Amino acid sequence: MKEVTLKQIAENLGISITTVSKALKNYPDVSKKTKALVKQEAKKLQYKPNVFAVNLRTKRSKTVGLIIPEVVHHFFSSVVNGIIEQAEKKGYLVIILQSNESFKLEKKQIDLLISKRVDGIMISLASSTTDIGHLQQVKDLGIPLVMFDKISKLINCSKIIINDREAAYTATKHLIDSGCKKIAHFRGALLPQNSIDRFLGYKKALEDHGIAFDSSLVYRCDRVDYENGIDAAQQLLEDHEDVDGIFAITDLVAIGAISVFNQRGIKVPDDISIMGFSNWFISSAITPSLSTIDQPGYEMGKQTFKTLHKEMKAKRNDESFDPVTRVLHTALIKRNSTK
Amino acid sequence: MKEVTLKQIAENLGISITTVSKALKNYPDVSKKTKALVKQEAKKLQYKPNVFAVNLRTKRSKTVGLIIPEVVHHFFSSVVNGIIEQAEKKGYLVIILQSNESFKLEKKQIDLLISKRVDGIMISLASSTTDIGHLQQVKDLGIPLVMFDKISKLINCSKIIINDREAAYTATKHLIDSGCKKIAHFRGALLPQNSIDRFLGYKKALEDHGIAFDSSLVYRCDRVDYENGIDAAQQLLEDHEDVDGIFAITDLVAIGAISVFNQRGIKVPDDISIMGFSNWFISSAITPSLSTIDQPGYEMGKQTFKTLHKEMKAKRNDESFDPVTRVLHTALIKRNSTK
DNA sequence: TTTGCATCCGAAAACGTTTTCGATTTTTTA
DNA sequence: TAAAAAATCGAAAACGTTTTCGGATGCAAA
DSSP states (O other): OOOOOHHHHHHHHTSOHHHHHHHHTTOTTSOHHHHHHHHHHHHHTTOOOOHHHHHHHHTOOSEEEEEESOSSOHHHHHHHHHHHHHHHHTTOEEEEEEOTTOHHHHHHHHHHHHHTTOSEEEEOOOTTOOOOHHHHHHHHTTOOEEEESSOOTTSOSEEEEEOHHHHHHHHHHHHHHTTOSSEEEEEOOSSSHHHHHHHHHHHHHHHHTTOOOOGGGEEEOSSOSHHHHHHHHHHHHHHOSOOOEEEESSHHHHHHHHHHHHHHTOOTTTTOEEEOSBOOGGGGTSSSOOBEEEOOHHHHHHHHHHHHHHHHHHHHTTOOOOOOEEEEOOEEEOOTTOO | OOOOOHHHHHHHHTSOHHHHHHHHTTOTTSOHHHHHHHHHHHHHHTOOOOHHHHHHHHTOOSEEEEEESOSSSHHHHHHHHHHHHHHHHTTOEEEEEEOTTOHHHHHHHHHHHHHTTOSEEEEOOOTTOOOOHHHHHHHHTTOOEEEESSOOTTSOSEEEEEOHHHHHHHHHHHHHHTTOSSEEEEEOOSSSHHHHHHHHHHHHHHHHTTOOOOGGGEEEOSSOSHHHHHHHHHHHHHHOSOOOEEEESSHHHHHHHHHHHHHHTOOTTTTOEEEOSBOOGGGGTSSSOOBEEEOOHHHHHHHHHHHHHHHHHHHHTTOOOOOOEEEEOOEEEOOTTOO
């Protein structure tokens, strides 16, 4: 019941370990005859290379690390899906870590991935991350790094993103185009840039269309979840009776708002129109179905790994690699929560 | 810019590699003085053990594999969450693979994990998996294995599950208790045992409460998603006008049904009561909110890794380990889709 | 002084692979 | 037939760690 090794095969065939190794990897300096022999014996014994030894020798693990803020999250799980599918195609495995939106944890996990000597790292930052020393360290060690969605401009690496500002602009414009005159915004916390950008897109759209920006119409949801959507909607109803549109930073927030309106008999979209953001699965399943911006999670994951793969390949061949920034396309999804 | 190794430290201090290694691991046969010296130097040079060499030497990777049918799925992502959190606590990393409900892919991925020499494997089977040769192989190789949720009885390993049959019984009984007389069931495909068990629980509940089982009230959703819920509900409305309750195999199916009733002006729960299954996040966010059975995904993940960890530990110490089966508690969640 | 006993250290083997480089054999060319 | 070229193979080093086992040293007990 011993492990099958190159040595084992070599002894069985009466040849050297070197030749066995080279035969299995199709080196040109071993004859067809011995190659066939070796391969046959390897198959017979069900030889599987010891990946630990290979790693040690080649200094690579064919494994990459992924850090995301949350696993239980439609958008991020879509990204994960895109990443692991693509990675598997290229023979890479993915180690997934969850930062729980905590900077401290994120830092620790970067260290963990470094010590595990992954071949590359993909990350979407925690909201609280501003200090980027740990990421700089990754770059300094020469480990390929790709950031997606929640990025930091301070670090010079490849980035896969959407244009949050433009998408928010489109969302707001859709409300304006459909006749809304007084549009509220349920924004996210102050910190992640995405939250800021969406707010700026909202503001810009108003200004471009002759609607004065009114900061009292902006509500902050520090956690962009269902409950905060409920709270914001309730507060909004107290503060302003005549609002006829809402652009929510996230589908979940929008859905929270809708549930409030449903309960109070306020008709969506007749009395008030609502736009979400992300096109989570859930947004097509509620009543009324939610108009939103499609944020291509799966595609983002795919592109993220592809970019990382290119960078890893370049590194392996000692070629230089210039970081790229890829901005993915978002689309307006018109459903029944807007006119 | 060379890697810092034990050798490096040893040379700097003029001692042997052996002593350095032992000092860092607090072996008793190295003096306090040299220990302090070594540790200081290690810290100074920012020494990090080469995990590849450690793996090769110790034959362990401190990495475990996880195969699930789908990543973008509330329940499974909750499980993932529980697993990686627990794993990280114990110093293990998790490699996640997605079988896409494909038996072939599942088999390939098992091979992949074996060849990567993970220390243990956790899996929830693809629906189509009946042949379990690949899992037997895992057992035969002595790799600790834990199955959860979608399991096979044919394989002797630890299992973390819920009692689908009992939970379905509870769900159906709740409909009966709240006054429903004619209860339909939207079941899943023929294959995964969970689908069968939920069906059996439904049937048993009817029989125990003096309601004759009527197979024409059972609709099959081969994919348990939103669209199939819509289809089943529409078909049901054509076939039977007087149904007053539905037990759907999954929240998503139930929500599809609700959307149909909402559209047609059929009142839930006044005209018809609906029970889901799983307590996905979404079920509390729709209108009316969905009564369902809580399936503890996070806890399942936690227990799954904990059990695996015990088994890995036993193996490391050459102790025997008897597989355990843990049945987690499910709870009836009463919301507004039932009376 | 010898013996016994801790205490501390290091040589060396081992884990299994990859790859360089030189040696040997075979084939081709002059 | 000899020399050159090509084809084929293998010895050995290297990757960085862990762990066994024996040696050295010092000290107390006999």
